[in-house]
Amino acid sequence: MIVGLIKVEVDREEVMAGRENLVPYLVEQGAVAKAPASSDALIGIYTWLAMVPLTAHLWFLYYLLMLVAGFAVASLLVTAWKIPPLPGWLLSAPVCLLVLVPLTATAQFFMRQSFGPDTAMGILPWPPKLFYYTLFFG
Template identity: 55%
Template structure:
């Protein structure tokens, strides 16, 4: 795998998910499956099936907090299953009026609860990791208990953040805003090409006597600004932009839009 393409791993995963969705949709049409009831995706009780379903593939991931990544076009089955839960839930929600009206209304509560979920998950992640490097590493019950709790809270954190941010963006970004739309349109381009400039800037700034936090912010700001300029003048209104986000027409005023 060429290093500058390694960050595209999720596109490989997405190809598999879309292919699987196409198969399931074809079967659903052939068997005349009915849509799931609205409460199944719109009620807070959805966590009673989403959390256990996500817990299973997350249980097999032990190297990081949260889901693993993989640079291979052939995905690791637990990782693919993990993202398939989120992809599948999104598909079930499509066209559900109850989901559009109800989900995210309690976004402050979701985001607030996500904080202890994150802290508890990181706590047990640290305890789990320490068992690999101490004399207690042969104490399987402790290792398993810490892993189960780390898995549970990492899954809870993921879903609380999902529903919290759905509500947050509906609350503050649901109305038309050209600037927000512009940044949204550019995000795919930024994702595809951000790694090379960031790597070059890291090499260039590695020996600078600046605080690490300043370097991080500087690299993000410079790379984002440069890529947005390229997006405006060489991508957005070209065939590349049409492939990424659909055809755009430049405004006469010259302002982004």
């Protein structure tokens, strides 16, 4: 616990009793839940399916397959909707960094394990990781 690191003495039973009283106190003060409990369960299931190593050492190929499929769909949509290409100055070195660096930092912020991309080897894609790799794939 942190209290051991900062050398503060705390009675564990008192802390645990306080935790039990915390939720009723917050509700009494007007706090409201941001999401129903069922969404917590769904988030937990999704996280489990994204993190449990079902794809093992093939996880990167699994993400690459999703990126190629997404690129194929995006190419078809751009062609079908006749979307004009981005201007050259927007893709050049100094300007593209103003967009790519904040987007990469945002994706990195949502990684759970450490600095760098997470190693989520589950069967469902981990959204921050998929977004992170999409930035480099594009």
